[in-house]
Amino acid sequence: MQSSAVARTAIGDSEAEYRPTSSKGRLSATSAAFGYAPSAATQPANERGGLAAGAALAGQVLRFDEGRAIYANGDTIRSFYKVMSGVVRTCLITSDGRRQIDGFHAEGEIFGLEAGGEHRLAAEAVTDCVVVAYRWSGLEAFDGSEGDTALTVFGFAMKCLKRSQAHALLLGRRSAAQKLAAFLLDWANRGTGECVDLAMTRQDIADYLGLTIETVSRTMSQFERDKLIALPSSRHVVLRNRYALQDLVD
Amino acid sequence: MQSSAVARTAIGDSEAEYRPTSSKGRLSATSAAFGYAPSAATQPANERGGLAAGAALAGQVLRFDEGRAIYANGDTIRSFYKVMSGVVRTCLITSDGRRQIDGFHAEGEIFGLEAGGEHRLAAEAVTDCVVVAYRWSGLEAFDGSEGDTALTVFGFAMKCLKRSQAHALLLGRRSAAQKLAAFLLDWANRGTGECVDLAMTRQDIADYLGLTIETVSRTMSQFERDKLIALPSSRHVVLRNRYALQDLVD
DNA sequence: CGCATACTTGAACAATGTCAACCTGTGTGG
DNA sequence: CCACACAGGTTGACATTGTTCAAGTATGCG
Structure with missing residues (x-):
């Protein structure tokens, strides 16, 4: 079924390629120290909290057999995930019984990043797989005075993501x-x-x-x-x- | 076509706080020049505000006539934008001449957040509109070693956004x-x-x-x-x- | 070997696209 | 004020695409 262990993993692994053009070089370092608050407007503070700057993240390693649910539609958002091996799908079941798949996530990819308090999409193991869950609540608050702007911009990105996901689901079948x-x-x-x-x-x-x-x-x-x-x-x-x-x- | 002025705006504020009567004198003048009168009633409360705001960012207020391009496919990403009034569309022209619209953006909404160095989507004014451009190069509030983890997670969000946008474009027609x-x-x-x-x-x-x-x-x-x-x-x-x-x- | 599941194929059908004609409101020039 | 042109929008007839329903073919596993 599912086994787990706490592992110290460096979450970043040179995957942070976000780089909106810097004529000034410093930009990539300065523009993105964004704390996260998945919808701070609607969520209790204990689930939120920004990101601890600098700390390596402790992720919980989880193993799922093919076909098992990683989280379900409606579950409270507690973590986001990274696929270590195998393939995961995120999907939505519509009321008429059809299933819409938002995406497949292969090794190295992140899933489970959603705005709002609960998962609108379910995640399931397409194959046997190993994922690492990074709990939001494990991240120290990033509440310096400068944090506010960063938090805000991160919230923008999450809102855009939400809209884009909704659009994709609207277009499918x-x-x-x-x-x-x-x-x-x-x-x-x-x-x-x-x-x-x-x-x-x-x-x-x-x-x-x-x-x-x-x-x-x-x-x-x-x-x-x-x-x-x-x-x-x-x-x-x-x-x-x-x-x-x-x-x-x- | 397009005129602009620098305004100090609190980026994360709800529209209601972006008001011509602000004590920030420059904003008042700018807004008056455009005949812009923000309406707090047009946005559901749960979709705006909520994010901790406070750090002021300098945004450049731009005005576009109906049909004008705000930025084009392939343009270098220098800013992201917020709609103050009017409606903006972000879209892609496929090689077979078809146009796919990624989204419409109304008052208070953010657009132009894309991963990568250049815009894959173009943005155009659906109606006469006023937008504020927030330059990435102006975001220098955060820096240093602390930024690493937050930067990484922000990068994840942007990557997810990119995939979701690509999926939506794939599904349309x-x-x-x-x-x-x-x-x-x-x-x-x-x-x-x-x-x-x-x-x-x-x-x-x-x-x-x-x-x-x-x-x-x-x-x-x-x-x-x-x-x-x-x-x-x-x-x-x-x-x-x-x-x-x-x-x-x- | 036999069953279950996934996959493929065929034929009829429905939804949507395509092409073409025709409205309708708006602005312009006489 | 009217005639006209034009762009956006609607409607109809027909073609195409993809779905639905049904049957049949691997493939894997007890």
């Missing part, structure tokens, strides 16, 4: 209606009320959802016929039945 | 053959040589690529008939014509 419903709900949630003013053209929407402009237009018209939305004008959408739209998505 | 070719090349690039041992089932591949198991199987067989690959066994793939596969993807 969902119908045009599901994609468009999700899109409209997304924009409705950014504003207040049931009115959505779309800033973009049908072509933009199509290119975002991986559809053609004609399909977007037809689906929008169908939603209107089905009284899910009203379309006072092509860019102005009124949600008439948000719950039915939500049902399409889930 | 690409044929089964293109998806599978990209998948095989991805795994081929993780190993050495032309032999790929697939750790996962056809079902896993299908769920990753947003296809059915039958389509994956058929496409694989077609690749074999076309002599793009050899299939000594179903999990063992030999790339016989990597360039032709690459051509499918690009």
Whole structure:
């Protein structure tokens, strides 16, 4: 099943290749000392805490047999992981029983980095594998006064990651209606009320959802016929039945 | 087209704190010049703020007319951005002329965070908009030996983000053959040589690529008939014509 | 050897893309 | 104020792709 041992491992191993261009050379060292707070806004402090600068991380070595769950959808986020051997998949089961795989993670790769308090994706062993879990709670707080900005920028990266993952899951094997419903709900949630003013053209929407402009237009018209939305004008959408739209998505 | 001014803004603040009435006089002047009036109501509370803020960063306020490029594919990464008003899209033009939109970014959202030295995605103004550019080279608050671990973890997040973006782009409006070719090349690039041992089932591949198991199987067989690959066994793939596969993807 | 699981193949079907025509609102110039 | 052009959007007919359902073929393991 699963055995474990604490191991002192140097987490970095020259993998930190992040380097957004430095004309100043120092940049890579200075710009990224970012503490981490997976959604500090919504989480209790005891689970968070920034990164201890400098300390080598103690990771817990875990072994999983093929097919076993490493963590499940909904589990509290306590760690992120690195694959030492084998392959891991991160995936989501949709309400209609379909499975969407977010990614495969092979030796040396990191998985389990998610924003928010709990895992939206499950992780499972594709093959027998060994992973190292790095607990967030084991990391010392990074709370110097300068830490705030770093924390913030790290939070930005995590938020971008969350959005990107959601986008990928939206694009995989969902119908045009599901994609468009999700899109409209997304924009409705950014504003207040049931009115959505779309800033973009049908072509933009199509290119975002991986559809053609004609399909977007037809689906929008169908939603209107089905009284899910009203379309006072092509860019102005009124949600008439948000719950039915939500049902399409889930 | 584009005018700019340096403003001292607290980067992690919610939009509500980026207000023209700020005691920071320069900001007030800048915002007034653009007729910018932030609206705290447009963002759900749980999506913004929350991050400890405090360290001020100098952001450059930029204004773009509808349709203008903010940065292009291939540009050197110098900054990341925050939308103050309007909507921005980040997108990629594929070699066959199709456009894939990675995301839309509305007021308060961050874009332009990418791993690597140059932007793989272009950013364009969907509407007239105001954004703040935060230059990486301006982030010098942190340095020294303490930064190593934090730097590493930040790098992990950026790498995950990169993979997730690539996955989303792969899923949008690409044929089964293109998806599978990209998948095989991805795994081929993780190993050495032309032999790929697939750790996962056809079902896993299908769920990753947003296809059915039958389509994956058929496409694989077609690749074999076309002599793009050899299939000594179903999990063992030999790339016989990597360039032709690459051509499918690009 | 026989069963179970993974995989492949075929045929019918549904969803979406493609091509083409046609609206509709908006701005411009007469 | 109207005529016109133009861009964005909608709709219809048909083609294509991928899915679904069903059957059949390895392959591995007791």
